[in-house]
Amino acid sequence: MARTTSPKTTSGSPRRAERPALVVAGAGAAGTGVALALHRSGWPVDALACRSVERAQERVALLDTGRALSLEQLCAEQPADGAARLLLIAVPDHAIAELASHLSRRPWAPDSVALHLSGSVEVAALQPLRDAGLAVGGCHPLKSFVDPQRAAETMADTVFALEGDAAAAALAEQLAHDLHARPFTLRPGRRAAWHAAATHASNHLVALLDQALDLAQTAGLSRDQARAALLPLLDGTLHNLRAHPPAEALTGPVLRGDVDVVARHLTTLAAGPADSAAAYRALARRALALARTRGTLTPSQLTRLETLLSEDTP
Ligand SMILES: NC(=O)c1ccc[n+]([C@@H]2O[C@H](COP(=O)([O-])OP(=O)(O)OC[C@H]3O[C@@H](n4cnc5c(N)ncnc54)[C@H](OP(=O)(O)O)[C@@H]3O)[C@@H](O)[C@H]2O)c1
Structure with a gap:
């Protein structure tokens, strides 16, 4: 990625010239809504994963792009292309830490980033992924997601509370920028x-x-x-x-x-x-x-x- 020539974000980290392909772990209301909005603003989508492949297939059909996987398959993948991914973790808050631990055991390409969408879970819950070499952060859209289609259409001006490692916060800011949303830096320890x-x-x-x-x-x-x-x-x-x-x-x-x-x-x-x-x-x-x-x-x-x-x- 052409990091050295990319413009800076407000956090001081460079913007990526290309968008990394999206992998959504937990394609429920929020995960699918954000994925759909990002897809419409030009982000490549690699895969959506739910507990069952059938459910993931329904979600992929909404986007009309990407692979449908079970969470188990996602955790066991051995991708060969070496391209960085943006891993969006969008499972219920109580399941984030355990899933992050499972996901950390598979390989991830250099420069990959993991963001969870929770407003309450500390970024530390993603520590196993950080230990595996990913930059990690939180990216909480201040929005009530019920229907993913409607959520994707109304993403502009949504406040996104961002927190995390420099590369993760920079990518989250870029994501918010691409959605015409309003990024906001949340200080550590303020999530509750x-x-x-x-x-x-x-x-x-x-x-x-x-x-x-x-x-x-x-x-x-x-x-x-x-x-x-x-x-x-x-x-x-x-x-x-x-x-x-x-x-x-x-x-x-x-x-x-x-x-x-x-x-x-x-x-x-x-x-x-x-x-x-x-x-x-x-x-x-x-x-x-x-x-x-x-x-x-x-x-x-x-x-x-x-x-x-x-x-x-x-
Ligand atoms: N909904 C909102 O308004 C909203 C707004 C901002 C942020 N968020 C955040 O987004 C995240 C997801 O919330 P959501 O409302 O989108 O939830 P959701 O609609 O219930 O979707 C959760 C997804 O995680 C999967 N899942 C459910 N229980 C699981 C478990 N125990 N282990 C692993 N996967 C599980 C579900 O799989 P199946 O599809 O197979 O059932 C589904 O794909 C949360 O962190 C939440 O705080 C939500």
């Missing part, structure tokens, strides 16, 4: 907080909406009617959050000091699942903290809301 933020904002929003759908059903709507009613509300809230920080985007009974409205909500919630009532109270306490910074509440409203929303109030 980073991933908790992602999980709380995205996965827990899904759980919160599910609780809101229950409440709308109690109000007499069908689940489909409730989704149709609540999703535009959510869109509007996200729009407000794009334009304003949380304290300024807040609306609702807590901000207005409507203590009796909140009390009636809690009575209704008490008749439903305990997790919804607990989540409502916890989030309303944060809403109260935001409202406090706006200075809209009287001391009496503040005290009554604090008491109503306290964890100790039955």
